[in-house]
Amino acid sequence: MHIDAIVDDLLCRRDEILERLCAFLRIPSVSTDPAFIGGMRDARTFLVDWIERMGLSDVQLLDGGGHPAVYGAWNGAPGKPTLLVYGHYDVQPPEPLDAWVTPPFEPTIRDGRLYARGASDVKGSTAIALETIAAFLKVRNACPVNVKVFLEGEEETNSPSLRAIVERYGDLLQADGMISADGARAHPEIPTINVASRGIVEFEFSVRTADKDLHSGRYGGAVRNATHEMARIIASLHDEQGAIAIPGFLSSLPSVSVEARTETAKFLFDGVAFVKDVGAQTHGEPGFSVREQLTLRPALDVNGMWGGHTGLGYKTVIPSTAHAKLSLRTVPGQDPDRVSDALKVHLRTVCPPDVELSIDDPETGSCAFELPAGHPLVLAAKKVLHEATGREPVLVRLGASIPITAIFQELLGVRTLMFGFGLPDEDIHAPNEFFRLSSLEEGLSAWPRLLEQVGELSADEFQSIVANEQ
């Protein structure tokens, strides 16, 4: 049976599908807020019931100590690749409530847009993935590949127990690759495939210059001031143009390939307009375009700094401590531990010996991620998107970090293709989040074709291409 029959089936049932998505969106599954623990449970019940009914087996909750993930598998395609299908059922808090035109958990269609918390991030695309599997099983009684559905409940809280889950259920989660319903499209017209994300290293550090804050009338002029010392340290991190100025840091980076720069240039992106749109000015490493600075080059930012009296009015204090939170967005090829160490060595070098420097161990972090251009999931996505749009898809890189992709790659060796259908303007994490009904149809057309395309390979062929591309 031709793949068009699956797509036709899905598009004919779009009202039923939309109704099921609305039922999913009515469940207030806010993972950050204990008040919504019932909504989280209801969302799991909804998903367990749904994937059981569509014919997945081994349906269960995978518990890592937090909100469990929902799991179900279909293993009826022996010899074919096995794909993890990732989505998440938790959503951001809906506040501020009074900014919503219609209530966040009452999905409403206006002008071809479905408004609800989680519509774009990421229940809409998660529904596309699940409906696709259901349609294969309903129409063909078989999927083109083996699938392992993995629906996380803590994506919006930085996945605190994801690592524990993947470690604990590592055998169950073995797969040849992962397709994620998360990871939105980059452009409304240009088809894009996300092939990389930056990693992140974060830590906090403090300087101390005295046992206690000192009165500036009593000590001013003769002692160090912790805010001055912190300022000198922070000022040492970049040069005047905005390039990272830590000695040896940039020169030790893997050089950027011509291919990566060429591919990046294909994505039409007005860097100046992009930063002007938020009232900023371009400022960064010379010799790279804004898009390259954002995706191919690391970024070192102080995310917060503070010291002394920060309340109202004046207090003539010489602060004895000052603090900063620092984050580094890393690029593929940078080892998080090594760059973290290099940063710390720099801090210790620039901090005067009579100033006490303390550095907190990084609490969070994830590796940069890269999907080779020849990876079978990229090749399959390229073909599907090209056929669907008539345009050659552009491989794009994200400036952000996707801890999930890094965790699955690190623990299971599984690489992820992001194939979500959200668009950048859909106000995720904000009031009046929406998902385009046209995106729903585009996704319901593309996902079956993607699975079908991957299913043209045997598992061995899939792995052999992967191995060649490493």
Add this chain to the structure above:
Amino acid sequence: MHIDAIVDDLLCRRDEILERLCAFLRIPSVSTDPAFIGGMRDARTFLVDWIERMGLSDVQLLDGGGHPAVYGAWNGAPGKPTLLVYGHYDVQPPEPLDAWVTPPFEPTIRDGRLYARGASDVKGSTAIALETIAAFLKVRNACPVNVKVFLEGEEETNSPSLRAIVERYGDLLQADGMISADGARAHPEIPTINVASRGIVEFEFSVRTADKDLHSGRYGGAVRNATHEMARIIASLHDEQGAIAIPGFLSSLPSVSVEARTETAKFLFDGVAFVKDVGAQTHGEPGFSVREQLTLRPALDVNGMWGGHTGLGYKTVIPSTAHAKLSLRTVPGQDPDRVSDALKVHLRTVCPPDVELSIDDPETGSCAFELPAGHPLVLAAKKVLHEATGREPVLVRLGASIPITAIFQELLGVRTLMFGFGLPDEDIHAPNEFFRLSSLEEGLSAWPRLLEQVGELSADEFQSIVANEQ
């Protein structure tokens, strides 16, 4: 009648005097906390009643819109100088209460020390001044000089309405000079006379680099970060040795006189031990001793800085704004408006043109103060302290700022001699504040002799010496 008779009378009545001081200390006159408004009123009633009974006339409350000052005068020495006698009846909040060995408003004597909030700062020395006047009026029925008692109620809240009071009651407050019961002694053995204090200029400034905080995954590497810009600005204020590095700032200062340096060197002061005692290291303008850095040279300090995420955990934000509070301790000869302008010019110069800089107008400030070495109040104090101790008093300068002295000088042309009897270790503003009973006796011996000494001059002679020393 010889002045010894006045001192003898005071020392014989030390129990009565101590009992009256304890009654004063039992009144919880905390000016910062509206919960103590009753205590503030009780303290005024106590003082009004006391100075009326001792024979002052024209007793009244001087209202400037906040806690009023208590005023009373004795004008029975025509042709003699008229001196304002300054004290304050408000005290610091007593918190943390559980750190007190005995309750803050239950004065208790242990080991020759009187423990209570306000004992050292400054009810003890205020009582010395008032008891002195009372003794003159009781024993001699006359003071050696005309006195105008001025007891402030807002010293611990930075004297918000003092300027209004002095402006409103300017005629009433005309005097040849002022002796302040505030302004403690600098050393337990070496007799010292405070002849200068630094001024202060304070303002807050902010930088803005974008309309809103930006996500570092989305913008990191291509835009300015407000905390980085603030750090560069703050780092530009000083050189590596800690000297103010604003171009032209130090070179435009009036040069430090040999006399001032010589006098400063006379005060035995171990600068290294002084800063080591609070866990700090010496750091400041080269070519000056610690004591000189603290008193003869200006000090520029960031009192607080902040920007971005300063709470728990990590937030990958590129802060769009950062803020700092800045204070400059000025020295005599520096015009606050001009140095404030010079600071602002520097900030505007170092801030890149595409970063928005906003500077708040200074809200508070006071001029540096200097009492010439030949001022009649200094000469009188020198003589009295030399006779009392057998040692030559050392003229010392304060690093702190005394807004009161600056306001009286600016508005009335009245200079102030600080003649308080507190000592530096008496835990003012902290739990277990105390005042030495020996200091009470030393003060009761010195204050009458000081007034007597000043009374040897006519008002005209006093003013003629003042004029020669300007």
